Amino acid sequence: MEGRNITSGSRKVMVVAEPNRESAGALQYALSHAVVQHDELILLHIENPNSWISTFSTFLRRPSMSSTSSINNNNNASPLERSMEDVDFLEEMKIACKAAQPNIRVRVEKVIMEGKDKAAAILALTKVHAVDVLVIGQRRSFSTAILGHRRSGGSMRGRITTDTAEFLIEHSQCTCVGVQKKGQNAGYFLNTKTHRNFWLLA
DSSP states (O other), rough: OTOOTTSSSEEEEEOOOOOSHHHHHHHIIIIIIITTTTOOEEEEEEEEESSHHHHHHHHHHOOHHHHHHHHHHOOSSOHHHHHHTTHHHHHHHHHHHHHHOOOSEEEEEEEOOOOOOOOOOHHHHHHTTTTSSSEEEEEEOOHHHHHHOOOOOOOOOOOOHHHHHHHHHOOSSSEEEEEESSSSSSSSEEEEESHHHEEEEO
């Protein structure tokens, strides 16, 4: 599968970090299959201050007994998935990375996006940081499962995460891997420009 070359020098692997299950699965894949020792792992989080998600995240920063009990009762989720519910999920992800791969460098990159397409911003940052492999969590929609992926250009403004991942796979100059985690130990569906719905065991 693309994205793993242990004979070359250290590489930069970027994971699009979001407080959701898809992002947790993408990070798990990156840690177990994409990075090797001495690589650099960049956790990229793009935040739109005008989006409802940002407003909701601000609300979540207020501690409550209900949110605490929800986390405590989520026994079926993996540590990475549970960390997505934490307030400082980026720091939790960084800690999880160092625990899983002590010999890699981990850096957090948080970018405020104002009026720009998310996909375009991610592509620009992969060039700025000379990224070798881009990993993004991908939600498998019903239409994608039945009809396959859509190849589409143009602006990504207002499109859903699935399309953002597909756009990055098609237009990224570096290797881009869309990851769909299938249960805790069930493996991954991977999508790249040259491999579609590639099944990889956990």
